[in-house]
Amino acid sequence: MQLNRGLTLLASIRLILACGDDPAAGSDVGIAAHRARYSKRSDPATNLTTSSPQVTALDNVRYFNGHGLSAPTTVLISGSSIGLIGTNLGVTPDTHINGTGHVLLPGFFESHAHPGSLEEMKNLTAAGVTTTIGASCQNLTLCAQLRNLPGLTSFITAGLPAVAPGSSNLATPGGVPSVNFINSTAQIPSFMSNNIAAGSELFKLRSQNGGFSQDMQTAIVAEGHKYGRVVMTHATESDSWVRALGSGTDLIHHTITDANISDDQVQQLLGMGVVNVPTLRVHYQGWQAGYYPDANWTMIQSNVRKLYDAGADLLVGTDVHTLTPGALTELWFPFGSSLHEEMELLTEVGLSNADVLRMATKEPARIFGYTDRGQVKTGLRADLLLVEGDPIADIKIINNVRNVWVAGEEYMG
Numbered sequence: 001m002q003l004n005r006g007l008t009l010l011a012s013i014r015l016i017l018a019c020g021d022d023p024a025a026g027s028d029v030g031i032a033a034h035r036a037r038y039s040k041r042s043d044p045a046t047n048l049t050t051s052s053p054q055v056t057a058l059d060n061v062r063y064f065n066g067h068g069l070s071a072p073t074t075v076l077i078s079g080s081s082i083g084l085i086g087t088n089l090g091v092t093p094d095t096h097i098n099g100t101g102h103v104l105l106p107g108f109f110e111s112h113a114h115p116g117s118l119e120e121m122k123n124l125t126a127a128g129v130t131t132t133i134g135a136s137c138q139n140l141t142l143c144a145q146l147r148n149l150p151g152l153t154s155f156i157t158a159g160l161p162a163v164a165p166g167s168s169n170l171a172t173p174g175g176v177p178s179v180n181f182i183n184s185t186a187q188i189p190s191f192m193s194n195n196i197a198a199g200s201e202l203f204k205l206r207s208q209n210g211g212f213s214q215d216m217q218t219a220i221v222a223e224g225h226k227y228g229r230v231v232m233t234h235a236t237e238s239d240s241w242v243r244a245l246g247s248g249t250d251l252i253h254h255t256i257t258d259a260n261i262s263d264d265q266v267q268q269l270l271g272m273g274v275v276n277v278p279t280l281r282v283h284y285q286g287w288q289a290g291y292y293p294d295a296n297w298t299m300i301q302s303n304v305r306k307l308y309d310a311g312a313d314l315l316v317g318t319d320v321h322t323l324t325p326g327a328l329t330e331l332w333f334p335f336g337s338s339l340h341e342e343m344e345l346l347t348e349v350g351l352s353n354a355d356v357l358r359m360a361t362k363e364p365a366r367i368f369g370y371t372d373r374g375q376v377k378t379g380l381r382a383d384l385l386l387v388e389g390d391p392i393a394d395i396k397i398i399n400n401v402r403n404v405w406v407a408g409e410e411y412m413g
């Protein structure tokens with residue numbers, strides 16, 4: 001007991017020290033310390049079902065059922081899973097939480113993020129983000145370290161994004177590292193297999209003016225699908241959207257920022273079943289920083305609205321990124337709270353609160369294939385957040401986070 005407490009204290013000290021010095025080395029130490037500190041606690045990557053799991057009862061709580069709110073009821077968290085839901089369950093819980101006046105939500109998916117540190121993973125978790133989609137990763141070693149961190153948001157990530165030399169808007173002042181470039185179809189297989197070997201769950205390419213031809217994009221997407229990977233395509237220009245829509249990609253990330261979306265583009269997206277992650281949060285900041293000479297904010301909003309009105313599948317993601325040397329500081333914003341802002345921005349476009357909540361929970365679980373989560377349903381992973389108030393009535397209520405559970409483990413900071 002003494003020894004364990006000593007180790008925990010040591011781990012905490014290392015964690016504090018880690019934050020002070022060299023940020024790159026620091027993230028290594030911090031992540032190791034986090035793992036050590038949590039090693040006695042549950043690990044969402046392992047099967048936690050035991051003969052007598054801890055049971056927490058959320059009493060008199062309404063939960064989001066994918067469309068609206070349930071009547072007040074009891075929801076059990078049983079070990080790492082959501083247990084029985086209902087009244088008179090005939091179970092004696094270890095702990096009770098009074099859910100009166102609160103709403104229980106499935107943990108959020110952040111469908112476009114680039115975290116690079118333990119602190120950012122914590123901030124995501126604290127905001128109720130229990131699954132984070134890493135929409136490309138520039139440091140595969142670091143991304144591997146951020147996977148399966150016990151008690152924190154799951155990190156599911158694309159590897160190095162494929163980029164064509166000569167692409168417009170190459171995003172970092174120093175340009176894209178040449179290791180990201182695919183120059184010919186012959187290079188596609190090794191690029192893909194390297195990403196797969198690094199453990200990448202998803203695949204990403206960038207469709208940009210001056211970049212890949214239609215044939216290249218189609219070939220890259222096909223290679224990703226050969227490995228059974230969901231393929232996402234970055235596209236912010238009207239012409240880039242045309243190539244993305246013609247490639248067979250599963251998702252397009254970002255919104256058209258240089259033109260009005262055409263009816264043809266909307267119809268093509270619907271016909272192909274392509275999902276869009278608008279990332280309004282980053283566009284809002286980009287627009288404010290003067291990035292889109294051909295657009296105004298109304299036009300960007302209207303492009304999202306047209307897709308919504310047509311019934312397109314949309315997901316909630318921000319493009320939040322870690323501040324590495326060379327990153328675009330004017331596009332920086334905080335992890336976690338920005339997902340709440342994205343949800344508010346989507347409602348300002350005219351999406352209903354319930355639709356936005358579903359686009360952050362059940363829909364991404366289905367689209368990315370993580371159907372063990374994303375709903376308040378008996379037997380699913382207990383990735384949950386409890387908010388005070390009713391987010392269907394007022395989306396800002398999602399800022400009132402009271403408790404977050406990752407695979408049944410309450411987040412304590």
Ligand SMILES: *[C@@H]1O[C@H](CO)[C@@H](O)[C@H](O)[C@H]1NC(C)=O
Nearest residue numbers: 045046047048049050051052
């Ligand atoms: C996980 O737990 C269940 C229920 O106890 C059990 O049936 C299953 O075999 C376990 N799986 C593993 C991989 O241990």
Ligand SMILES: *[C@@H]1O[C@H](CO)[C@@H](O)[C@H](O)[C@H]1NC(C)=O
Nearest residue numbers: 059060096097098099100101
């Ligand atoms: C639960 O909270 C509500 C609202 O604060 C309160 O009225 C009620 O008495 C509480 N119930 C229990 C069992 O403590």
Ligand SMILES: *[C@@H]1O[C@H](CO)[C@@H](O)[C@H](O)[C@H]1NC(C)=O
Nearest residue numbers: 024025027028139141142145
């Ligand atoms: C990648 O991340 C690892 C682990 O944090 C770090 O040691 C390494 O310096 C990083 N590489 C680069 C090129 O930044």
Ligand SMILES: *[C@@H]1O[C@H](CO)[C@@H](O)[C@H](O)[C@H]1NC(C)=O
Nearest residue numbers: 165178179180181182183187
């Ligand atoms: C692709 O071309 C770029 C720029 O010409 C070069 O830096 C890079 O090394 C090439 N990549 C491959 C894999 O051949």
Ligand SMILES: *[C@@H]1O[C@H](CO)[C@@H](O)[C@H](O)[C@H]1NC(C)=O
Nearest residue numbers: 258259260261294295299302
């Ligand atoms: C977008 O459409 C609006 C009318 O809805 C028009 O005023 C505007 O000029 C168009 N913008 C571009 C860049 O075509």
Ligand SMILES: *[C@@H]1O[C@H](CO)[C@@H](O)[C@H](O)[C@H]1NC(C)=O
Nearest residue numbers: 260295296297298299300302
């Ligand atoms: C902004 O864009 C909208 C929609 O495209 C257009 O109707 C409006 O005139 C534009 N406003 C300005 C100030 O350019």
Ligand SMILES: *[C@@H]1O[C@H](CO)[C@@H](O)[C@H](O)[C@H]1NC(C)=O
Nearest residue numbers: 119120122123333334335336
């Ligand atoms: C994490 O959250 C803290 C507290 O809200 C904030 O001060 C910090 O800037 C956040 N860090 C990141 C990287 O988002």
